[in-house]
Amino acid sequence: MSANILFLTGKLAENSLNKVLAGIQPADFEYQVAQLGISVAALMTPEFIARRLSDARGADRIVIPGLCRGDLAPLVEKYGVPVERGPEDLKDLPQYFGHGGKAPDLSRYATRIFAEIVEATELTVEQIVARAERYRAQGANVIDLGCLPNTPFPHMEDAIRALQSLGMQVSVDSLNSDDLLRAGHAGADYLLSLTEKTLWIADEVPSTPVLIPAKAGSLPSLYRAIDGMQKKGRAFLADPILDPIPFGLAESIVRYHRLRKRYPDIAIMMGIGNLTELTDADTAGINAMLFGIIAELRINAVLTTAVSPHASNAVAEADVARRVMFAAEEDRRLPRDYSNGLLGLHDRRPFPYTPEEIEEFAAQVKDSNFRIQVSENGVHIYNRDGLHCDIDPFRLYPLLDVDDDASHAFYLGVELARAQIAWQLKKRYAQDEELHWGCNTVAPDPRGRVEHREAALKKKKAAKP
Structure with a gap:
């Protein structure tokens, strides 16, 4: 039996929503559309919905606009069915439902992330913990403490204990045997890295070792280390080392x-920092490519770093990439339409509305509030007094007649500048929303901007005779 979904919307979006839903093929759900009498659907709140919608109308599930803010729990309690936010733009509903009736599942992954604090020796325990908390929030499974050559690390043991007291797993990264022994005796979960010449360390401590070749690029050396650990009956990971461009990547x-x-059955690690850190390119794309390879080879763990400014969100990108590639591998589908988390600079569907559709919207507007949208033709701004389009906000501004209201002019200036950037970079634009830069975006709550706009409009209306 197919699900019955109730979609909530506003006046301006109702026709577009019906067209999009009718075009989702194949769709394994039935649907209803409820227009709740508000012009802009994004301005709905849970309280507004509760007042306007008396019941769930027999639906098994309610989907509200993605930009609707607030706690949905009271709605779930009132209607007795799941209530969820859809995509921020209704044109993304086909992708949201995976071209059918099921949203992509990104809850699973097969690759663990070791996030290295490269300069751990130079940080205090408190600073190490703060960095580790950030990495854990971004998706790290293990916090790796890097040991610098010929640099004392007197607080290593304290750092290991502090991290483990917070429920974190810890690895220590060093080629110095004394460092690794200290880490193992302090209870480190993993040791990076042992070679065939230092396998004896595994006999001294219970930590799980990561094995590397004794000589760079030597697979026979790594094979001997693996065979040695298998004879001991001990768990391990093996890492043949990923080389940077142009020093042997292929x-x-x-x-x-x-x-x-x-x-075929051993645990393998890949250190990906040699690519993300040492290549002047956006790391989201590098991570996407690497995790595609990682999924195909069933690599069990990665060691990543976030040292260079351009790689500062490499941990978060790795988390998105491992989930997307796992899902694509499981579904036997291309890794498209799973997530926008790795689309930083451009968007796949930057202009969801055609100029003709925007003209239809503009024709329905009966008030003085300005709406801004972006199409392939440029930036469109309209209210009841007319529709204007250009690629340069400086040419649009004189047409808006807001010189007598500094607050409103400021608001429109910000939004038009953001819209221009979106048009130039071919990114998705939504009025009152930050531009999205994939998982590198940390967007503030947009209600402040919406409230600023509404307050400015009320002030302007009150000033008129």
Whole structure:
């Protein structure tokens, strides 16, 4: 039996919503549309919905506009069915439902993230904990403490205990045997890295080791270390080392493929910082490509870093990438329409509305409030007095007649500038919303901007005779 979904919307979006829903094929759900008598659907609140919608109208599920803010729990309690936010733009409903009736499942992944604090030796325990908390919030499973060559780390043990007291798993990264022994005796969960020449450390401490070749690029050396650990009956991870561009990247990927083919069931790690940190390119795309390879090779863990400013959100990007690629691998689908988290600079569907559709919206507007939308033709701004379009806000501004209201002029200036950036970069624009930069976006609550606009309009109306 197919689900019955009730979609809530406003006056301006009602026709578009019906067209989009009718075009979702295949769709394994039935639907109803309830227009609640508000012009702009995004300005709905849960309280408004509760006042205007008496019951769930027999639906099994209610979908409200994605930009509707507030706690949905009272709505769930009132209507007795799940209530969820849809996409921020109704044109994204086909992707939201996976072109059918099921939203993509990004709750699962197969690759654990080791997030390295490279300069741990130079930080206090409190600073290490603060950094680790940030990485954990971004998706890290293990916090890796980096040891710098010839640099004392007297507070290593305290740092390990502090992190573990907060429920974090900890690894310590060093090529110095004394550092690794100290870390193991302090209870570190993982040690990076052991070679065939230092396997004896695994006999001294219970930590799980990460094995690397004793000589760079030497798979036979890594094979001997793996065989040695298997004879001991101990758990381990193996890392043949990912080399940077142009110092052997392609060959190192071949090594991972050979390692997986030789040992189909062992746990493998890939250190991806050599690509994200050492390449002047947006790291979201690099992570997407790497995690595609990681999914195909069934690599179990990655070691990532966030040192360079351009790689500051590499942990969060890795978290999105591992979930998207896992889902794509499971579904046997291309990794498209799962998430916008890795689309930082551009969007796949930057202009959901055509100039003709925007003209239809403009024709329905009966008030003086300005609406701003972006199409492939440029920035559109309209109210009851007319519709204007240009690619330069400086040419639009003289047409708006807001010189007597500094507050409203400021608001429109901000929004038109944001719309211009969206048009230039081919990004999605929504009025009163920050531009989205994938998982690198930390958007503030937009209600302040909406309230500012509404207050400015009320002030302007009150000033008129």
